[in-house]
Amino acid sequence: MGGVRSDRARCTAWAVTAAGTLLAALAACGSSDSGSGAPEPDGRAGRSGADGRDPHRVPGIGPAMLRRIPAGSGQVVAVYGDGRNSADSTVVLYTRHDGAWRHVRDWPAHNGGNGWSRNHRSGDRRSPVGVFTLTDAGGVLGDPGTELPYTQDRSFAAPRWWAKPYWHDFDYVIAIDYNRVRGVxxxxxxxxxxxxxxxxxxxHMDHGSGTSGCVSMSRQAMEFLLRELDPDRRPVVVMGDRADLTGG
Structure with a gap:
């Protein structure tokens, strides 16, 4: 009898442990997607309609900022800043298909060394918040295969009196149409x-820290964007810290 009781006790203990493990696993699965409609930390879109997110809106972009995206734009480069005074950000490329925005790829990035500003001024080392068209590209290196008008010129090169990590910043650049003449x-x-x-x-290309106001990424990221951006799809950049982007 003692052996039977011991076997029953072991069986009961195993069942309780298994049930607890199963419940914990189910809880973990349930907590991985809150269904709140908020973007994931990198601004990535969730499954269309499955988690309450609207596929017709760029994740993490509030209504006021969304209205500034031209109706005919089919490509958005979203720059999600980590905070108003942070130099760290994430860049996400979205494309629009049949009215729905789809995540294409994302990369770590840097913005202005002092963060972001809705009233950017020369020398403030802050990146301007807003929605801007992307119409022209260029750099020290040759055209990697972009459809954007591309100007190769040694004059893009950073001066050699800058610290060495900065020398290749402008090997590839895409102009953000902030206070500039388009088409040049x-x-x-x-x-x-x-x-x-x-x-x-x-x-432009990244040197590992904040910029004077630009947004910087790896060479691989810049080459990808240059090859993907299509002037016929009227690409724009939507940029700012997450609070500004959500609030418009």
Whole structure:
């Protein structure tokens, strides 16, 4: 009898343990997707409709900012800043198909060393918050196969008196159409809104830390964007810290 009782006790203990493990696993699965409609930490879109997210809206972009995206735009480069005063951000490329925005790829990035500003000024080392078209590209290196107008010119090269990690920053650049003339090379110096508003805000290659106001990424990320962006799809960049993007 003692052996039978021991076997029953062991069986009961095993069943309780198994049930507890199963419940814990189910709880973990359930907690991985809250269904709140908020973007994932990297701004990535969830499964269309399965988690309450609207596939017709770019994740993490509030209604006011969303309205600034041109109706005919089919490509959005979203730059999600980690905080108002942070130099760390994430870049996500979205494309629109049949009215729904789809995540294509994302990369770690850097923005202005002092963070973000809704009223960017020359020398403030903050990146401007807003929605801007992407119309022109260029750099020290040759065209990697972009459809954007591309200007190769040694004049893009960073001066050699800069620290060495910065020397290749402008091997590839995509002009962000902030206080610039569209349809000209990115290094065209004209600033229609005046020098005080700053300018020469670009997507360019990363040196591992904050920028003077641009957004920087790896060489692989820049090459991918240059090959993917299509002027016929009217690409734009939506950029800012997450609070500004959500609030519009």
């Amino acid at each position: 090379p990115p290094n065209d110096p004209r600033r229609p809104e005046g020098e005080g508003k700053g300018g020469s805000i670009w997507l």
